[in-house]
Amino acid sequence: MSEYLARVRQAGCRLTKARRAVIAYLQAHDEPQTAATVHRGLRGMxxxxxxxxxxxxxxxxLGVVSRESDGKTxxxxxxxxxxxxxxxxxCHRKTCLPCALRLPSPRGFSAVQHQVVLTGVCASCAQSS
Known part of the structure; x- marks a missing residue:
């Protein structure tokens, strides 16, 4: 977690309890979280x-978190x-997977990005059907 806190400090921002708690919450969860889910997870604060x-x-x-949107949330x-x-x-639950693709940037382009979304049925949903 210290690398994330260091990025906040290096940007000249204070490390408030809320910022520390949000970073800790995201670090404890493998899948992307909505703001509402983070808020519920910080119930004690x-x-x-x-x-x-x-x-x-x-x-x-600050580049500490990345935002993903499906157009709705x-x-x-x-x-x-x-x-x-x-x-x-x-159930539409998202799970992060490492990226195995290492593609060179096409000639004449910079800051090239790609996004891959796989779909499947999680073990919990498969068991209940």
Missing amino acids: RTDLASVYRTLELLER AAYALADHHHHHIVCRG
């Missing part, structure tokens, strides 16, 4: 949902490495 959104937006600007994960997701077709 006196922080409101708007503060969680502001914290996530700041951490995204946004989810956040620590930006420690490029990765992909597998999404359960039953």
Whole structure:
């Protein structure tokens, strides 16, 4: 967790309890989390949902978290490495997968990005069907 805290410090931002808690919460979860889920997970803290959104937006600007959106909801994960997701077709839960692709940038392009989303049925949904 110290590398994430160091990024916040290096940007000249304070390491508030809320920022530390949001980073710790995201680090404890493998799949991307919505702001509402993070807020529920920080139930013991006196922080409101708007503060969680502001914290996530700041951490995204600092490169500590990455934001993913399906067009309806946004989810956040620590930006420690490029990765992909597998999404359960039953419950829609996302799980992070490491990226095995190492593609050279096409000639004449920079900042090339790619996104791969795999779908499947998680063990929990498979068991209940």
